[in-house]
Amino acid sequence: xxxxxxxxxxxxxxxxxxxxxxxxxxxxxxxxxxxxxxxxxxxxxxxxxxxxxxxxxxxxxxxxxxxxxxxxxxxxxxxxxxxxxxxxxxxxxxxxxxxxxxxxxxxxxxxxxxxxxxxxxxxxxxxxxxxxxxxxxxxxxxxxxxxxxxxxxxxxxxxxxxxxxxxxxxxxxxxxxxxxxxxxxxxxxxxxxxxxxxxxxxxxxxxxxxxxxxxxxxxxxxxxxxxxxxxxxxxxxxxxxxxxxxxxxxxxxxxxxxxxxxxxxxxxxxx
Amino acid sequence: xxxxxxxxxxxxxxxxxxxxxxxxxxxxxxxxxxxxxxxxxxxxxxxxxxxxxxxxxxxxxxxxxxxxxxxxxxxxxxxxxxxxxxxxxxxxxxxxxxxxxxxxxxxxxxxxxxxxxxxxxxxxxxxxxxxxxxxxxxxxxxxxxxxxxxxxxxxxxxxxxxxxxxxxxxxxxxxxxxxxxxxxxxxxxxxxxxxxxxxxxxxxxxxxxxxxxxxxxxxxxxxxxxxxxxxxxxxxx
Numbered sequence: 001x002x003x004x005x006x007x008x009x010x011x012x013x014x015x016x017x018x019x020x021x022x023x024x025x026x027x028x029x030x031x032x033x034x035x036x037x038x039x040x041x042x043x044x045x046x047x048x049x050x051x052x053x054x055x056x057x058x059x060x061x062x063x064x065x066x067x068x069x070x071x072x073x074x075x076x077x078x079x080x081x082x083x084x085x086x087x088x089x090x091x092x093x094x095x096x097x098x099x100x101x102x103x104x105x106x107x108x109x110x111x112x113x114x115x116x117x118x119x120x121x122x123x124x125x126x127x128x129x130x131x132x133x134x135x136x137x138x139x140x141x142x143x144x145x146x147x148x149x150x151x152x153x154x155x156x157x158x159x160x161x162x163x164x165x166x167x168x169x170x171x172x173x174x175x176x177x178x179x180x181x182x183x184x185x186x187x188x189x190x191x192x193x194x195x196x197x198x199x200x201x202x203x204x205x206x207x208x209x210x211x212x213x214x215x216x217x218x219x220x221x222x223x224x225x226x227x228x229x230x231x232x233x234x235x236x237x238x239x240x241x242x243x244x245x246x247x248x249x250x251x252x253x254x255x256x257x258x259x260x261x262x263x264x265x266x267x268x269x270x271x
Numbered sequence: 272x273x274x275x276x277x278x279x280x281x282x283x284x285x286x287x288x289x290x291x292x293x294x295x296x297x298x299x300x301x302x303x304x305x306x307x308x309x310x311x312x313x314x315x316x317x318x319x320x321x322x323x324x325x326x327x328x329x330x331x332x333x334x335x336x337x338x339x340x341x342x343x344x345x346x347x348x349x350x351x352x353x354x355x356x357x358x359x360x361x362x363x364x365x366x367x368x369x370x371x372x373x374x375x376x377x378x379x380x381x382x383x384x385x386x387x388x389x390x391x392x393x394x395x396x397x398x399x400x401x402x403x404x405x406x407x408x409x410x411x412x413x414x415x416x417x418x419x420x421x422x423x424x425x426x427x428x429x430x431x432x433x434x435x436x437x438x439x440x441x442x443x444x445x446x447x448x449x450x451x452x453x454x455x456x457x458x459x460x461x462x463x464x465x466x467x468x469x470x471x472x473x474x475x476x477x478x479x480x481x482x483x484x485x486x487x488x489x490x491x492x493x494x495x496x497x498x499x500x501x502x503x504x505x506x507x508x
Contacts, residue, residue: 138452138465143422162456169450171417171467177441177474177493185446188417206457225457 002026005120005198006213007034007156008061009051011041011094012202012252015211016050018230019201028215032113034156034198035061035122037106038094040248041202042238048102060109061122062129062157067095068107086245093244112148118218119150123157132195134162142166145193152194152221154214161199161212161225167192196223202235209255273301274486276394277333280340280401280435281477283313284376286321288479291496296333299483305333306392308435308475309340309401312385314365314372322381339388340401341408341436346373352386360408395486396430403434411472413441420472421445431471433484438477440493445470 004023009016023031033056038044040063051058098106111128113120124130125148132141132155141164145153169190199212206212210227217223236249277296282289296302311325312318328334339347341360349358349370358370377385390407391400402409404426411420411434420443424432448467453460471489475482479496 134454134456135463137425138450138463139418139421139467140425141452142450143418146416146418160456162454164455165453167451167453170448171421171445172447173417174444174446175413175441176444176491177413177439185444187448190418190450208457212457223455225455227457 001030001219002028002215002217003030003032004028004213004215005032005034005154005196006056006201007122007198008036008159008200008203009033009038009041009047010036010063010200010202011038011044011047012211012235013041013043013046013050014232014234015202015228015230016047018228019211019213020050020054022226022228023213026215031056032120032154033058034120034154035059035109035128036063036156036202037061038067038098039063040090040244041235042242042244044094044098045102047202048098048105052102052105057113057120058109059113059120059122060106060111060128063091063094064106064109065128066091067098068103086247090244090248093242114150117149117151118154118216119145119148119152120154122155124155125150125153128157131158132197133158134160134164134197138166139169139171141195142169142190142193145195146191150193152196152216154196154198154216156198156200158197159200159203159205160197161206161214162195162197163214163223163225164195164197165192166190166194194221194223199225203252205251205256207255209253274303275299275301276484276486277302277305278308278399278433278435278473278475278482278484279305279335280308280475280481281310281438282307282321283310283342283478284316284318284321285478286324288496289321289324291479292481293329293332295494295496297331301485302333302483304394305335306399306433307335307337308399308433309338309388309407310342310435310477311337311340312342312346312373312377314369314376316376318376319378319381322377322384326381326384336392337388338391338399338401339385339407342373343385343388344407345370346377347382347386349374350379350382352382393427393429397433398424398427398429398431399433401434402436403432408436409434410436412437412439412474413443415472417443417445421467421470424470424472429470430468431473431489433473433475433482435475435477437474438480439474440476440480440482441472441474442491443472445472 174185
């Protein structure tokens, strides 16, 4: 059976509607959302209410957590102080806009969802804020999946969709302790595991303006990365109208991170 | 000149054990540094005399470089040095009496010094940490999955991780292996191969059981303070 996984909606209602329509057209009834319903975008309440109305199983993203906990989590990933200031502005704006009911919904979300050997998280099993990038150390990537007791780990957070299969792994070890040296050593054969990143519905950064999500077939384990065009201009206009930083609209209309010259070459996290 | 580190942990207030180790080290050639990897305090005996000695070494003592361990973390949390956190780990594992005992064994005048201790040291290509790069309470042993050990090494990009939390003495080398991965994205597919770097995790022991590490030859020696037989066997008489 096919099921769809969406992530990083970021209060972009036209993108969310377009993706859900695309999923519906394929007759897929099981949808899992990996969080970040809000942040950056201009329609946080509308997006949260749509997810609630559709009854989509959702885990909490880093933005959802920060809105509830008040920027408690570390955000060192901002590339500059300018970007961090913009992020805080968006946080404050979103906090002001969200209804109490929608905040309660975000607070109620679990940090992970599990269906048999499939695990769904926003960032990684360790943290909503950890990035599992497609080229990260393969052993560390495998450790995240294996330690969580999953065969396939579905994540988002990077805004770049990918499927990574980790296979044919082994580690040779040799032990010496206070009593003996075990000489030849042993070999551990590592299991085959998969990481599937759903990309981003509401704020793609993979080099295209299209929203992305993935479809997984739980019988064959095949994964398809889907791209969906939507009315980007409508969201960009709404961002500017709402008084949010115009860079957010620029980013949506280009499909990648806005790279400015950082005013601080050695930016460090403020916490 | 030989550069040799002494690595100690789990003293838990026991000045006698520390004194025994210092006496051993005086008789051992080439020891240039003494690292105390946490658990300076504990609930079993009054810790003040040991903490005074660590802060103010006697003449002839090898000067200790200390980091904090799991017991300091519990103490500092309970005393309000860790934000809203309390000594939940200790309370859960050993109960309220253990928390009370710990508080009673350390004079509050030591708290600021304990709070100033670092999580770990990076020396050359080695990490010296009580638990691991993941957490001060991370309990790495020779039975821990090599995948987890490799992850803890990778997080700090070091070749050797010296850990104390398990209280065990072991030297586990990752000597080879590899992994293949295939990444598929909207630009297509690409294959990647990665080899296991030669790296080690070393459990240094606790209390009277400590470790010497020869930096130049990458050799570890597991010793017991006051055990002349073992010391002679290792060639450090």
